[in-house]
Amino acid sequence: MKNYHTHTARCHHAMGTDEDYVQIAIQEGYTTLGFSDHACWHYPSGFHPHIRMLETEFDGYQKSILDLKQKYQDQIEILCGLEAEYFPKSMNWLKNFCKEKQLDYLIFGNHYYQSDETGIYYGNCPQNHIEDYFTSTLEGLQTGMYSCLAHPELILLNPHLKWNDQLEEGFHSICKLAKELEIPLEYNVLGFRKARQMGFVAYPHPRFWQIASQYKNKAIIGMDAHQPFGLEKELFLEAYESLLKYDVEIVDALKKVDFSMM
């Protein structure tokens, strides 16, 4: 069992110490734990985001993870990544940042339109921004910087969005491109758990995964843990079992991107 989608308390909506996550991961039987907390970004305006670490907090994040990597090296592989958006104007900054910090990987969480300073949150996507979600997801995938696409169906969090041709076509275009680029789509376990507990299915969404089956996409389980018990083995296995219903190629490891070559 490997999981590359793990948050830390630095994003202000996750709980527990970094070490708690590592200890639970070992206890539950993971062989790899990748941290991918919400990426910091550089805001020339001095904007102060509330759902991610600050740029100045990154070094502490990395140090903590590298220390844990060292401490638990005989028990588990630990990686240091980030869950990052696609903010077109800041992508050069991000590329240089990943290079300089020698980050292990990025996962693509397309949460906001253009920036969280100015843009809307796609989890509450209004009708007139749906096309932007698809366009920006495709553009982001094409940068080659991300090792997987987290919760590809994020816009379905809006309960007022009804499945229609626009969504159908948009999701087809995501699956088609991800297939061409061999980028795995994430079967998001946080969403899976919420759907089970609250009965509202946003993601993973069966219709999306039927489309992914048509393209035979690569798929990966992502726990999206915001608390240590979000790494529960039982949950992983239930999600895995559910993903097996689809005709996708399940991968358990993410390919690293060599940022120094970009």
Ligand SMILES: [Zn+2]
């Ligand atoms: Zn996310």
Ligand SMILES: [Zn+2]
């Ligand atoms: Zn996440």
